[in-house]
Amino acid sequence: MEDVLPINQSLHFAISANDSQSAEELPLFATIIRFVRIPVWCLILCFGLFGNVLTVLVLRSRKLRQSSSCFYLTVLAITDILYLLTSLLASIVNYIFLFPLELRQKSAVLCVITPFLHYTLAYISVWLLVAVTVERAIWVVLPFSARRICTHLTAKITVTCFILGFTLTDSHFFFTMKYREVSTGSFACIPTYFADRVFPFYDLLFAALLPCFIMLIANIMIGIKLRSMRKFRSGIKVFSQNGAVETSRMKATCGSTVDEDCVEQPRSGSVIATTELNPSRQSAAAAPIKGSKEKSTYLTKMLVSTNVFFIVSVTPLLVYDVIYFAVDLRKWAAISEEVRGAVLFALETVVYTLWYTNFAIHFLLYCLSGPPFRLESIALLHRCYAACRGCLVPRSAPVRTLAKRPRSVYI
Template sequence: MAQDQPEIGVLLWQIVSPFLILVGTFGNVLSIAILNQKRFQKQPSTTLLLGLSVADLCMLYVGLLRQWVKYVFAVDFRDISEITCKIHGWLIYVIADCTVWILVAVTTERIIVTLRPFSSKRICTKNLSIISLITIVISAMVINLHVLIGYELTENAISNLTNTTVICGARAGAYENFFDNIWSWIDLCKFSIIPFIVLSSGNICIVYKLMQSKKRVSSQITPGTTQNANQNNKTSSLTLLLLTLNAVFIVCTLPICIYLIGRPYWLPKDHPDDLRLKDPWWAVVNLLMYTNNTCNFLLYCLMGSRFRDEAKNIMNTLRTSIFRVKLARTQTGSESPTIAHRHSLTEF
C-alpha cells in the first residue's frame, strides 16, 4: 500500500488540475465581463474584484497549468533554462501575494463602508482602489525579488539514487538555508497569518456593526426608512459575500503554508526529489490552494443576486448569438445549392 501511495499524488495532479483550470477560466472570465458592466462600476470595490479575477486567472495558468504539464508530460517549464527558472519562480510568488492582499484591500474597504458609512464615499473612491491595486502589485514584486537572485538550476538525485536530473530550486548554501528556515516563515506570515488576522478582525467588526444596524432598522418602522433598509440589504449582501470569500481563502491557503514549514522535518533533504513531489499531501494542499482561485465566481453567484442576474443576462445573450450564427450558416448552406443550380442553367 505504501508503494502505491506516491502514485495517488500524481493522479490527483493529472485529474483534478484540468477541471480546476477549465472551471476557473470560465468563472473568472465571466466575472471580468460582469464586473465591467455599468451597474457594477459605481462601487470602488469593483476595481479590486476585477484585479482579483485577473490574478486568479494568472495563478491558474502560471502555476497550476505548469504542474499539470509536469505530471502528465514530464516537462517542467522551470527546468528549460536558468531564465525560466528564475522568472517563473518569482512570478508565482508575486501573483499569489497579489491574490491575498487584494482580498485584504477589499475587506478594508468594506470595514470603512460599514464603520464610517457617511465619510466612506469620500474616502473609498475608484482612484484610491486603483492606487491600492498598483501598490499591492509593486510591493509583491519587490518583496519577492530575492527569488530572481537565489533560484537556479541544480542537479538533484532521482528515485533510483544512481542518476541525477537538473531541477529549478534554491541555490545550495546560505540561500537554501535562508529559503528553508527563514523565508518559509516570512511567506507564512505575509501569505496567511497576517492576512488571516486582518481578515478575521475585519470580519468581526463588520458582523458586529451589521448586527447593530439591523437592530436599529428593525426598531424604526416608519415609511421613510424603506430606502435605508434597502440600502442596508445591499450592503449586507456584499458584506456576506466578502465574509464567505475570506473564510474560503483561509481554509484553502493555510494548509499549504503549514505543509511548507513542516516538510523539512518529516521529509529529509536526502529524500529523492521526484518522490517528494509525488507525495499525496503535497498534491492535496496545492490543489486546495488553487481551488481558492477557481471558486470565487461560484461564490459571487451564490451570494450576490445582482451578480447572478447579470450572469444570466450574459449567458442568454451568448446563447442567442450562437443560435443566430448557427441559423445563418444553416440558411447559407440551404441556399447555396439553388444558387449553384441557377449558375449551371445559365451556362447552357
C-alpha cells in the first residue's frame, strides 16, 4: 500500500538517480529512523521467510492438505514469500545502500517492475486471506451446502482469477510510470497523474477497506453461528440407555463443526442400528466426528486470529492513507521539515512496519491457535534436525563379531 512516489516523501529529498550527495545531507532524525528500520525489517524478513517456508511444508503434509482451506493457506504462504523477497527486501536494500533514493530510480525496468510486483503480490495475498475467510464462513453458516460450494476446484479457480485479475489491473504501471530525464544526465521515475492521484484511491479500496469489511462481516457471522450452535448443543439433554450413541448430538456436532472432513450424517435407517452398538464400537464411531470437530475448531481459530491481526495491522495504514490524501501531508510536512517531516517519517516507519509484519506473522499465529499445525511443525523440525545431525555426525563402521552373526553362519 505504499504510494507510487518514493517512500521518503516526507523528507522532500531529491529523487534523481545520480544524486550521490543526498545521503550525506540527511537530517539527524532521518538517519536515526533509518538505522532503526534496517534491523527491524531484516528481522521481519528472516522470520517471515522461515515461517512461510515452514508453513508450506507443514500444510502440504498428508494430515493437513486434504481441505481446500489448506490449499488457500499454502498459496497464501507462497505469495507472502514472494512479497517479502520483492517488496520488503527491496525496501531494505534502499535503506542500506540507496537511501534516500530507491531501486526504481536506477533504471527504466525497475521503475515499472518494482511497483507492479509490489501491488500485485500484495493484492493477491490480501484477497487470498479474504477468500479463505469467506469459505470458513460458508462452512459455518451453510454446512450442508458447503460441500458443493467449497471444493478444491473452486479454490483453484478462485486463486487463478485473483492472479489474472490483479495482474491485468496492475499492468497499468507499464504505462503510468515514466522514467524521464529531469536534468542533464539525471533521470527519475515519475508517476503520471493517474498513478499519483487516482490509483491510490483504488489501492485504498482493494487493499484495506473492502478486505477489512468482508473479513469483519464474515467473522461476525462465524461468531454468531457458533454461539447459537453452542447454546443449541447445551440445551440437548438426550441420554440413551445401554451406552447408546446420542444421534441428535451427533447431528448437531457435524452441523456445527462445519468442516469438509466431517463424516456424513447418519441416515434414518441407520439410527436404530447405531443404538445397538456396544460401547467400544460407539467410541470408535464417535472418534472420527470428534477429531473432525477439533480440526474444524482449530482451523476456525487460526483464521480468526489471522483476520484479527490483519485488521489491527492494516487499520493504522488505512487511517494514515486517508489523512495523507485528505490533508495532503506532503505540503504540510514541507512547511517545517525538521519537525513535521520527522513526525511524518516516524509515522511512516510505524505503519509500514505493521504492514510488512502482516506478511510474516501467519506462521506464529497458526502455531499459537492450531495445535495440529504446531505439532506437525515440531515434528517437521525434529525430522530436519535429525537429518542434519545424521549428515554432520560421521557414522562409525559396524563392528562384526561372532556373537552378532546369524545362526546360519555356523551351519
